[in-house]
Amino acid sequence: MHCSKCQQMHPAVTVPDQGRARRSLFARAVLAAVALFAGVVLVDVCQVQAASQPVAAATDARIAGDESRTRFILDVDAPVTFSISKLADPYRLIIDLPAMDFRLPPRAGDEGRGLIKAWRYGSFAAGKSRIVLDLREPADLDKSFVLPAVEDQPARLVLDLVKSDREKFLAAVEATRQPDQAGDAAPVAAPKGDRLDTAAKTRPVILLDAGHGGIDTGAVGVHGTLEKAVVLDFTNELKRKLEASGRYTVHMTREGDTFVPLRKRAAMGRELKADLLISIHADSVRSGTDIVRGATVYTLSDKASDDVAAQIAESENLSDVIAGVELNQEPAEVTDILIDLARRETKVFSIHFARTLVEELKSAVKLINNPHRSAGFVVLKAHDVPSVLVELGYLSNEHDEKLLISEEWRTRTATAVAEAIDTFFQPRLAMEKAPAVQATAQ
Numbered sequence: 001m002h003c004s005k006c007q008q009m010h011p012a013v014t015v016p017d018q019g020r021a022r023r024s025l026f027a028r029a030v031l032a033a034v035a036l037f038a039g040v041v042l043v044d045v046c047q048v049q050a051a052s053q054p055v056a057a058a059t060d061a062r063i064a065g066d067e068s069r070t071r072f073i074l075d076v077d078a079p080v081t082f083s084i085s086k087l088a089d090p091y092r093l094i095i096d097l098p099a100m101d102f103r104l105p106p107r108a109g110d111e112g113r114g115l116i117k118a119w120r121y122g123s124f125a126a127g128k129s130r131i132v133l134d135l136r137e138p139a140d141l142d143k144s145f146v147l148p149a150v151e152d153q154p155a156r157l158v159l160d161l162v163k164s165d166r167e168k169f170l171a172a173v174e175a176t177r178q179p180d181q182a183g184d185a186a187p188v189a190a191p192k193g194d195r196l197d198t199a200a201k202t203r204p205v206i207l208l209d210a211g212h213g214g215i216d217t218g219a220v221g222v223h224g225t226l227e228k229a230v231v232l233d234f235t236n237e238l239k240r241k242l243e244a245s246g247r248y249t250v251h252m253t254r255e256g257d258t259f260v261p262l263r264k265r266a267a268m269g270r271e272l273k274a275d276l277l278i279s280i281h282a283d284s285v286r287s288g289t290d291i292v293r294g295a296t297v298y299t300l301s302d303k304a305s306d307d308v309a310a311q312i313a314e315s316e317n318l319s320d321v322i323a324g325v326e327l328n329q330e331p332a333e334v335t336d337i338l339i340d341l342a343r344r345e346t347k348v349f350s351i352h353f354a355r356t357l358v359e360e361l362k363s364a365v366k367l368i369n370n371p372h373r374s375a376g377f378v379v380l381k382a383h384d385v386p387s388v389l390v391e392l393g394y395l396s397n398e399h400d401e402k403l404l405i406s407e408e409w410r411t412r413t414a415t416a417v418a419e420a421i422d423t424f425f426q427p428r429l430a431m432e433k434a435p436a437v438q439a440t441a442q
């Protein structure tokens with residue numbers, strides 16, 4: 001159709017760049033779908049894609065049908081463009097949209113129907129929103145279209161899914177593969193002369209990582225507290241404290257409610273040449289919700305130190321699955337001797353900081369038994385950035401949830417973490433001060 005705003009022709013639906021033949025087939029399928037709704041006039045879908053401002057609001061959603069054919073309907077207050085892709089293991093269908101204002105009922109997406117097990121929505125990257133449908137089994141996209149508002153009916157985005165098989169699904173995954181998932185950085189080879197020396201006389205660089213964000217809410221508390229929100233509040237508080245000391249340069253992996261893939265978080269640590277990465281979480285456990293409470297400090301290890309550690313790492317590493325990010329294969333084990341040396345050195349620093357942090361936290365908050373644990377957290381994998389992950393408490397525990405939203409607790413705990421950081425960097429900070437002291441003594 002012709003767009004009056006930019007004087008160009010737009011397809012009703014945008015699909016990822018995947019070759020003309022496939023696109024025209026898809027376009028024909030869409031047109032066929034539209035033809036079924038005789039009398040319906042497709043509206044102008046030209047949208048300003050660049051803006052991060054929501055272009056439309058999603059006001060309600062429904063699922064109809066059964067396990068052979070399922071329809072997903074999203075009510076929107078303005079027409080939107082969208083693109084569809086698929087991911088396997090687990091089977092997911094991804095709907096990418098411009099920035100949207102989601103005004104959906106609470107618990108929307110918790111329960112699915114037919115081929116859809118559950119679904120999630122939220123911001124995915126700047127100017128982008130995403131809906132992820134978790135599929136019960138492989139499904140094909142039969143039709144997808146936007147219906148304009150008619151009388152008292154709002155505009156709707158409609159997706160029809162039909163039962164399929166694994167082979168067909170995998171072929172569709174290949175066909176809709178998106179080359180760059182939210183700027184997820186490819187693993188970088190270590191440059192020669194990797195940073196084994198930390199002698200540079202600059203302020204320590206600290207990267208604070210508030211877990212989850214955007215479409216990935218993280219754990220949900222007994223009374224509905226969202227992990228992504230409490231960890232961002234905490235991280236902001238810690239950042240304020242560290243900056244007020246004037247001793248550190250502090251960065252954040254996310255400042256707002258946006259999603260950042262796990263590997264990108266670790267890659268940011270490398271890019272910033274961070275001296276420390278602290279990832280902040282407040283998760284939940286499936287069993288022992290009454291017993292498992294208090295803070296835990298995790299470092300990276302191939303083998304989990306215990307069952308709870310394994311369970312927590314597993315749920316943390318699901319972040320990318322939840323957001324509908326394609327999981328890159330683990331990068332091939334790097335055998336570069338410099339990387340290996342850096343990794344070993346980093347491990348020593350990480351463990352040293354974890355122990356320091358546990359000591360400081362002991363005086364401020366309740367800790368879990370054996371509070372320093374280890375497991376294979378993806379976010380901790382930068383080989384030359386000392387990294388720890390802190391579970392502030394467990395949202396699955398009612399008492400912990402109360403604490404996590406209390407300002408008094410937040411201030412006390414952030415102070416303890418800041419003190420641990422001071423202790424950790426104390427030798428280096430003292431060394432940097434030394435020449436200045438001499439100078440004034442003369």
Ligand SMILES: [Zn+2]
Nearest residue numbers: 211218281283
């Ligand atoms: Zn978490």
